[in-house]
Amino acid sequence: MLSNIIEIGRMVRTFSKVDFVFNLVEYNEELIFDNKGNRKFLVIIDFDIKEEKIKLSRKEIDHKVLEEYLWVGNKKGSSPQDRLTTDTIRYLIFNSGYGYGSSLINILYNLKKGNLRELLEIIKNKFFIKLPLKRERYCLNLNKIQNRKEILIPESKGIDEKLYIENLEKKWEKEILDIIEEELGLTKKEISLYTITINSRKASEFEEYRNYIEQTLIDENFEENYEGICHICGERKELTYDTARFPAKFYITKLITFSSNFEGKKPKKGFSKNFSLCRDCYKDIILGIKFIQNYLGTSLGNNDLWIIPGLFLNPLGKELKESWIKISRNFVRSTFNLEEFLRFEEEIQKSLEEYKEFEELMDYSKVDLFFYESPPGSAAFKIKEYIKDVHLKRVEKIRKTIRDVENLGKSLFGERENWFLGLENIYFLIPIRRGRVSEYKKLLDLYEAIFLEHKLDKRIIINYFVELAKIYIFEKFPQYNIKKVKNNDLEMSLSILKTNLLLKLFEKINLIEGGENMPELLENLLDEDIQNYILKMGYEEEETALFLLGYLIGEIGYEQVRGGDFNAKKPILNKINFNGISSKNLINLSNEIFEKLDQYRIRGYNEKIFSAMKFLMDKNIKSWKLNDNENVYYILSGYAFNTYKRIKSIKGREEQ
């Protein structure tokens, strides 16, 4: 992960046309929305030098505004403030801490030369009042705000200087907030940031300011620097252990429990022994994370995800390229769903040259898949799953197999439904209980198994599928990630057929063992459709018996609602115990099914199927290999097969 972030960061540093400082912008959701979800505001104090007037205006805050006005946080600690965009109004108009009073004056004295310095000098002279104190201190002349009544600076004679400053600061803050409320209609609560512009030019438009901020921000993190070997590039340089400004906080220095010998933050002790980095590597990490956040983020199965491509070994001295990174990302995303798959196909047609290079490098390429949780408005960053070093050849295999299985679905059931079982589609086949934090792990572990070719326990997967069927049958939608549907019976049947295909997909990508071929005897007894399905699914004898039993239940169910609408309940489904059917109870169930076939006068049509089912069940019942849940699943598979075919043919007739 780190190596990939660094490589991406280095690539951005080498090729980026945007100043580094824009990567230091802090996107804090709390600055954008209040706790009721209302948008918050930025107040702009514009210095019109020609007219010698201050104009106030406001802007709703969003990510773009934060970037345009270069919100990088206030200066840390007790150092004089020097940011021209801040969340504290007194830093701009007055500041009782160290320095000359206002950030504008502080920065003026820190800049060596240039246009901004000249303008700030004029602003100091025209818009600021020098306070009648021994120390050189300034405050903004509020009378310069358009159309204001006069606000006078109080006398300082005979008053303690410190007390005088404190009182004046409070007065000045109140005065400007009153003016803002009157002029812009905003209360303090509605404002999260304040900034200045000079003749309508934003601070970020001044190169000197951008350079100054970059320099001070990086320097701030190197305040306690020490010499040593960088944990990233391995060179002996000036180092820092201060990682507080990483845009994604996967490494913190807040708790001493994480530091060597519990020594906390001290140069050459504690955290500096754990992870130290030089200026360049520090910058590369920030750039790398920013690039990933901006371009490589996506979501899968309702989980935030970064797809971080990299080269496993850099062959022939090849370096990362932006186009190559984005193709790799899209290549992985094309396994998510049909839309992404088609979009990728289209994309490679448009940029064949780039794709060619990507293909050449495929043997050496890999991606890290990084599922994370970062609640809005919080700096917390938790890794949910980290799937490391997924080789692109594996991704290619998954892509190809998804397409093969889709074609299998089409050949078995026609093209009416979308049989593309991408990774996103799998999310809707694995029940995830809402409100349980650990539940998402089921899905993420499954994704990991798919990408890293880890073996799966088929029985556990089948338990998920039976759970899925129960959601439809007992209408447990609100508790799960499965959407409420109009026709439970049809949707359950569809889902179960998709799970059949999913098992096939898992088999083809080597996660589970496949079954044997269909017993030859059945070829004379069963319809071609059924035979074909059993053969394609690779059912073994027990599975075939249950599938046929389920098929017969489907036949009875059809008779029970014949003439009714699709949503009518089928009493025969009550015969299935969705909590599991033991092998003993299978015999009872098959007997009951026999009776029902008689009762509905359809035994004659289904006699061959029943006899095939009975033959296989009796043959294997003494040494039945499947567990109770598997029994339910294969019965449901047969039921789903029958029901889907029935409904499809009815709908087909209706359409004609």
Next chain:
Amino acid sequence: MRILVFDFYGKMAHFRKFYTNSSSLSYYFPPRTTIIGLIAGLLGYERDTYYELFSPENTKITLSIRSPLRKIIQMINYVWADDVKYLNASKGQHTQVPFEIIFPQNIKENVCYRIFFFHRNEDILNALEEKIKNYTFCFPPYLGVTEFVGNIEFVGKGSMEKNEENRVILDSIISVDYIKNRTINLETYPGAQYIKEKMPFSFDKYRMLKDPPREYIGEIKTSKIVLRGKIDYYKIKINESTIYNVVFMED
């Protein structure tokens, strides 16, 4: 040259990556610094006193991943202590940390690493051999965190000799630098899953990095790495029938 070979195993492992802590990711196999710590613990050296004794000049270490591996992430509670005085949990606050744990693919088996260890000082080799054979470790072994209690089993005393070939199936992990410097090709191998880890290599006596961190390639399913090119490696013979092809972490 004599070399000690022993297995280091347990039910699960966690070797925290140096650049993650608020979510703790793990390497698939222990870094060189961890193996040194393990050996120092077995021999009874005090904390932070042995880095120079086991410097790359004095030792040769490598390992073979003996069990197919996988990872899971589990949330665990950490004591919330931003000051030493809260280490006794008196603040009463906890923080939940996602914690990556290494497991064997087959949960009934163990996570197992076969360690190959050489030291210039024969006395150290003898002392270690005796401790391992008699199970008289000074500090008990663990796989990265003390909760993951481990065990050590003596495999044998081997002899090692240098060898050179154009294609080698390696039993050990290998550094990326080794591959790059010799322009060697990494071959794909059926069922193989190569992974790459960047990890610390050595400390000075103050436990600051002495050498740059290194990247290593390991194979987590078959434990075999196939190389093509001009490869100089070591053949380690424990007896006539047991031979391992290894490259040391220092090479």
